[in-house]
Amino acid sequence: MTEPTDFELLELATPYGMHAVTDAERAEIDRRVAAAPPAVAAAFHDEVRAVRETMAVVSAATAAEPPAHLRGAILAPIEPVKPTATRQISWRRAIFASAAAAIVVGAAAFGVGVLLRPPAKSTVAEQILAAPDVRTVSRPLANGTATVMFSRDRNAGVLVMNNVPPPSPGTVYQMWLIGANGATSAGTMNTAAVAPSTTATLANLGASMALAFTVEPGTGSRQPTTPILAELPLN
Amino acid sequence: MSPPPRLSDELDALLRQVAQGDSAAFATVYDLTKTRVYGLVMRVLRDPGYSEETTQEIYLEVWRTASAYDSAKGSALAWLLTIAHRRAVDRVRAEQAGSQRESRYGAATAVPVSAVAQDPVADSAIAGDERRRVVECLDALSEAQRQCIELAYYQGLTYSEVSQRLAANLSTIKSRIRDALRGLRNCLDVA
Numbered sequence: 001m002t003e004p005t006d007f008e009l010l011e012l013a014t015p016y017g018m019h020a021v022t023d024a025e026r027a028e029i030d031r032r033v034a035a036a037p038p039a040v041a042a043a044f045h046d047e048v049r050a051v052r053e054t055m056a057v058v059s060a061a062t063a064a065e066p067p068a069h070l071r072g073a074i075l076a077p078i079e080p081v082k083p084t085a086t087r088q089i090s091w092r093r094a095i096f097a098s099a100a101a102a103i104v105v106g107a108a109a110f111g112v113g114v115l116l117r118p119p120a121k122s123t124v125a126e127q128i129l130a131a132p133d134v135r136t137v138s139r140p141l142a143n144g145t146a147t148v149m150f151s152r153d154r155n156a157g158v159l160v161m162n163n164v165p166p167p168s169p170g171t172v173y174q175m176w177l178i179g180a181n182g183a184t185s186a187g188t189m190n191t192a193a194v195a196p197s198t199t200a201t202l203a204n205l206g207a208s209m210a211l212a213f214t215v216e217p218g219t220g221s222r223q224p225t226t227p228i229l230a231e232l233p234l235n
Numbered sequence: 236m237s238p239p240p241r242l243s244d245e246l247d248a249l250l251r252q253v254a255q256g257d258s259a260a261f262a263t264v265y266d267l268t269k270t271r272v273y274g275l276v277m278r279v280l281r282d283p284g285y286s287e288e289t290t291q292e293i294y295l296e297v298w299r300t301a302s303a304y305d306s307a308k309g310s311a312l313a314w315l316l317t318i319a320h321r322r323a324v325d326r327v328r329a330e331q332a333g334s335q336r337e338s339r340y341g342a343a344t345a346v347p348v349s350a351v352a353q354d355p356v357a358d359s360a361i362a363g364d365e366r367r368r369v370v371e372c373l374d375a376l377s378e379a380q381r382q383c384i385e386l387a388y389y390q391g392l393t394y395s396e397v398s399q400r401l402a403a404n405l406s407t408i409k410s411r412i413r414d415a416l417r418g419l420r421n422c423l424d425v426a
Binding site for chain 1: 265269273278283284286289291292298299308310313314317324365366370372388392395397409410423425
């Protein structure tokens with residue numbers, strides 16, 4: 001039997017399929033479809049499917065080429081880290097051998113100093129990418145782009161730098177987590193660490209509100225000593 | 236007219252590989268779908284920075300959830316663009332709700348659906364032909380129907396908001412949206 005309320009439910013299938021309902025309405029519609037007679041639920045799903053297939057065809061009308069650098073930013077965090085030998089020379093060669101090599105820069109405990117290491121698998125990165133609350137923020141950095149994907153649930157982030165030129169010899173890029181009490185170092189990257197596409201893991205975001213970059217002399221500073229080059233809000 | 240069948244079959248097979256963690260297959264999925272995804276997101280968000288961020292989130296979701304794609308429930312392209320549209324709409328609503336509400340989203344003037352910037356790269360002969368057919372079908376709708384698609388699909392309004400915006404009652408808007416979609420579907424010959 002099809003009740004009057006079933007007709008009303010079926011009328012909602014089109015706006016539902018177009019995401020033209022609020023989150024609360026969507027949840028309510030899902031609940032009603034689950035409780036509806038099988039024939040009504042099937043008709044609802046058929047309409048949603050037809051809407052989505054139609055709008056997929058309609059997307060030909062809005063097709064537009066994304067900026068070229070977006071490809072690297074999207075692919076870098078999911079590239080498998082190449083297995084490397086333990087000698088430093090071998091992973092250093094790997095950086096230069098492949099523009100796509102993802103080098104993970106792990107910030108040492110308490111965010112002071114830096115540890116370059118090529119782990120077989122970046123589990124922190126995988127956890128962040130799998131987190132339901134993952135967010136993405138991008139900003140220009142030098143002539144390239146810095147993108148951070150972060151999860152508050154995981155209290156961590158993955159930084160991807162595309163086409164960012166290496167810092168001048170004798171200086172490093174230093175990452176800072178900016179919080180209510182100022183800047184805390186989140187590690188540094190020297191000339192060798194910055195590849196055309198570089199991935200770094202940011203541990204312990206804490207209550208920080210932004211990730212900032214400066215150029216610092218030598219192997220880095222305790223506090224920023226130069227103007228901030230880029231600031232990525234973490235909210 | 237569905238998406239070119241070969242593209243759909245290819246995406247189907249690729250998504251199965253992506254579900255197994257195949258990053259090369261994922262790169263191909265990106266290359267085959269990037270203009271559709273980015274173009275739709277850009278149409279909704281109308282800001283290159285937001286659009287790039289949202290496109291990254293969309294492909295991350297594709298990477299994470301490829302195993303949830305079920306070809307029995309629809310085409311691969313529709314699955315991907317559903318994720319894309321949902322995320323773009325979520326973002327445009329979040330930006331509108333945020334305190335840093337920006338004027339570009341406050342504009343009440345609707346851009347005609349078919350007034351799309353021509354993209355020379357995406358405009359290969361086949362893509363151009365498909366685009367022309369879609370534009371023709373959009374033009375075949377009534378003005379009121381096109382307005383509903385514009386507000387409810389491209390501007391991310393809910394159907395209740397559309398009814399408020401157009402000062403029309405809810406049931407009128409619901410049937411107008413349904414008729415608009417039915418018109419497009421028939422014109423485009425979508426199964």
